[in-house]
Amino acid sequence: MTQVFFSKDHEWIALGDDGLATVGITSHAQNALGDIVFVELPEIGRNVATGESCAVVESVKAASDIYAPLSGTVAEVNQAIMDEPGLVNSGAEDAGWFLKLRLADVAAVSTLMDRAAYDQYLSTLA
Amino acid sequence: MPVFAPPAADRLGVVLQKTPLDALHRRLGARMVEFAGYEMPLQYQGIIAEHQACRTSAALFDVSHMGQVEIADPAGLERLVPGDIAGLKPGRQRYTLLLNEAGGIIDDLMVANLGTRLQAVLNAGRKAVDVAHMRAHGLEVTTRFERALLAVQGPQAAEILPEAAGLKFMDAAPLDVAGIPCIVTRSGYTGEDGFEIGCAGEQGETLAGALLARGAVPAGLGARDSLRLEAGLCLYGNDITEQTSPVVAQLNFALSKKRLAAGNFMGAAAINQQLANGVETLLVGIRLEDRAPARAGAEIQHGRARVGEVTSGCFAPTLQAPIALGYVAAACAAPGTALQLIVRGKPLTGIVTALPFVPHNYVR
Incomplete structure (x- = not known):
C-alpha cells in the first residue's frame, strides 16, 4: 500500500514501489489557490533540496511557488497538467500530480505528517 | 498588482471596514480578502466561472467600497478635471480625472449630472485623498460613503434590471428598483452592458437579494479585475497614479478639446505641453x-x-x-x-x- 505524507506547505508525497516519490499539492492547497491556469515544472535531472521552490502554479490572479517536501532528483514531470492546468483543481491528489523525485534519503519522510496529522494541522489554520 | 491579501485580523491596529453587504457575502460563501481597507469578496464559486457569467449572462458585484459623493458646483469641479462638466447634460454621466499641477492623475472617477447636483464615484483607496483635494480647492463635497453601490454587468443585465432598460450607455437617473429608491447609471467596469445602482446602505442587502433572485450571479473582485483588464480599463494604483498623466496612460479621450484650449484646469499647462512635445x-x-x-x-x-x-x-x-x-x-x-x-x-x-x-x- 502506498504511503502518503504531507508538508506544512500543503504538498503531498507518495512513496511508490518503484523507488520514486510522487509529489503534488493537496486538495486544500488547490482550493486556496483557485482556478489554476498555468503550471511550470522543473527540468528532469534537477536536484532539489527540502523546501526549495521546484514548480510554479499560476491562478488567474497570482503566482505561487511549490516547494519540494524532501530533497531528491527530479525523475519525471506530469506533462498533462502543463497541457491542462485545471487538472490540478479537479484532481489535486491524483491525476494532478506534479513530479516524481528519486529521494536523497527515504527515511526523511519521518519529518513529514501523515494524513491524520495533516488534517489536524489544517484544523488549526482558521 | 492589487493587494488581495487575506483579512489581516492579526495585524495590530488595522480595522478593516465592511460594506453594507458583508453579511450577504458570508452567507453566499465568499472568500473574503482585504482591498483598499475593506473586507471584500474575492470570489464565490470561482473567478473563471464568475468571469464567464458576466460575459455570457449577468453578474452582480458589490462595489460599495467605492465612494459616492455629491457636488453642487459644476464650475468648481471643472477647475480640477480636464473633462467638460459644464456641458454634461442632466441625466448623463462622464468619465473624468482629478489631476495635479504636473498633470498626474490623483484619481479617475465617474461624474453624473443628476439635475439638482453632480454625483461622483471615487476609487475606494483614493476617496479620502480626493475629498481633501476637492475641499482644499474650495469645492463643497457631501460624502455618501455609507451608501451601497451594486453593479449588474453582462449581456442579460437589462433583463435583470427592466426598470432601467430605457437608459443608454452613460445615462444616469433616479429610479426605483424592486421598490427601493436608487440612482442608476448604465455603465460599469467590465466592458459589458450593465448598470451601477446606488441606494441607501441599509437597503443594500435587500436590493442585492432582489437582483440575485432575478438571476444575477454573485461575482467578486477577482473576476472584476480580469474583466476590466480584458476590457482594457485602467486600475488606479496600478496602471495610473499621481506619477502618470492621461497622455502617457493613453486616456486622451477624457481630455476635452475645449477645456485644453481654454487651459483652465489644474494640470492643463503640463498636459498641453505633453501633447505638443510628445511623451x-x-x-x-x-x-x-x-x-x-x-x-x-x-x-x-x-x-x-x-x-x-x-x-x-x-x-x-x-x-x-x-x-x-x-x-x-x-x-x-x-x-x-x-x-x-x-x-x-x-x-x-x-x-x-x-x-x-x-x-x-x-x-x-
Missing part, C-alpha cells in the same frame, strides 16, 4: 504568446534593452491567454511590436495589442 513612455496592451502570465512589476525588454514594466497582468479567461498592461518606451508602443516580458528570469514573448483585448458590448 517618452506610453501605456499599452500586451498579449502573451504562451500560457504563463506576466504580473505587475515584470520587466519589459525590446531587443535586450529594458523599455518598460508591466502594471497589470492576468490570465484572460475569455481569450484563454495571458494579457497585460504596461508602460513602454514610446518607440515600442505601436500595435504589433514584439516585446519580451521577463518572468522568473525568462523572457516571454508578448505582442503590443490595440485595446480593448475583448470588444466592448455597450448599449448606446
Whole structure:
C-alpha cells in the first residue's frame, strides 16, 4: 500500500514501489489557490533540496511557488497538467500530480505528517 | 498588482471596514480578502466561472467600497478635471480625472449630472485623498460613503434590471428598483452592458437579494479585475497614479478639446505641453504568446534593452491567454511590436495589442 505524507506547505508525497516519490499539492492547497491556469515544472535531472521552490502554479490572479517536501532528483514531470492546468483543481491528489523525485534519503519522510496529522494541522489554520 | 491579501485580523491596529453587504457575502460563501481597507469578496464559486457569467449572462458585484459623493458646483469641479462638466447634460454621466499641477492623475472617477447636483464615484483607496483635494480647492463635497453601490454587468443585465432598460450607455437617473429608491447609471467596469445602482446602505442587502433572485450571479473582485483588464480599463494604483498623466496612460479621450484650449484646469499647462512635445513612455496592451502570465512589476525588454514594466497582468479567461498592461518606451508602443516580458528570469514573448483585448458590448 502506498504511503502518503504531507508538508506544512500543503504538498503531498507518495512513496511508490518503484523507488520514486510522487509529489503534488493537496486538495486544500488547490482550493486556496483557485482556478489554476498555468503550471511550470522543473527540468528532469534537477536536484532539489527540502523546501526549495521546484514548480510554479499560476491562478488567474497570482503566482505561487511549490516547494519540494524532501530533497531528491527530479525523475519525471506530469506533462498533462502543463497541457491542462485545471487538472490540478479537479484532481489535486491524483491525476494532478506534479513530479516524481528519486529521494536523497527515504527515511526523511519521518519529518513529514501523515494524513491524520495533516488534517489536524489544517484544523488549526482558521 | 492589487493587494488581495487575506483579512489581516492579526495585524495590530488595522480595522478593516465592511460594506453594507458583508453579511450577504458570508452567507453566499465568499472568500473574503482585504482591498483598499475593506473586507471584500474575492470570489464565490470561482473567478473563471464568475468571469464567464458576466460575459455570457449577468453578474452582480458589490462595489460599495467605492465612494459616492455629491457636488453642487459644476464650475468648481471643472477647475480640477480636464473633462467638460459644464456641458454634461442632466441625466448623463462622464468619465473624468482629478489631476495635479504636473498633470498626474490623483484619481479617475465617474461624474453624473443628476439635475439638482453632480454625483461622483471615487476609487475606494483614493476617496479620502480626493475629498481633501476637492475641499482644499474650495469645492463643497457631501460624502455618501455609507451608501451601497451594486453593479449588474453582462449581456442579460437589462433583463435583470427592466426598470432601467430605457437608459443608454452613460445615462444616469433616479429610479426605483424592486421598490427601493436608487440612482442608476448604465455603465460599469467590465466592458459589458450593465448598470451601477446606488441606494441607501441599509437597503443594500435587500436590493442585492432582489437582483440575485432575478438571476444575477454573485461575482467578486477577482473576476472584476480580469474583466476590466480584458476590457482594457485602467486600475488606479496600478496602471495610473499621481506619477502618470492621461497622455502617457493613453486616456486622451477624457481630455476635452475645449477645456485644453481654454487651459483652465489644474494640470492643463503640463498636459498641453505633453501633447505638443510628445511623451517618452506610453501605456499599452500586451498579449502573451504562451500560457504563463506576466504580473505587475515584470520587466519589459525590446531587443535586450529594458523599455518598460508591466502594471497589470492576468490570465484572460475569455481569450484563454495571458494579457497585460504596461508602460513602454514610446518607440515600442505601436500595435504589433514584439516585446519580451521577463518572468522568473525568462523572457516571454508578448505582442503590443490595440485595446480593448475583448470588444466592448455597450448599449448606446
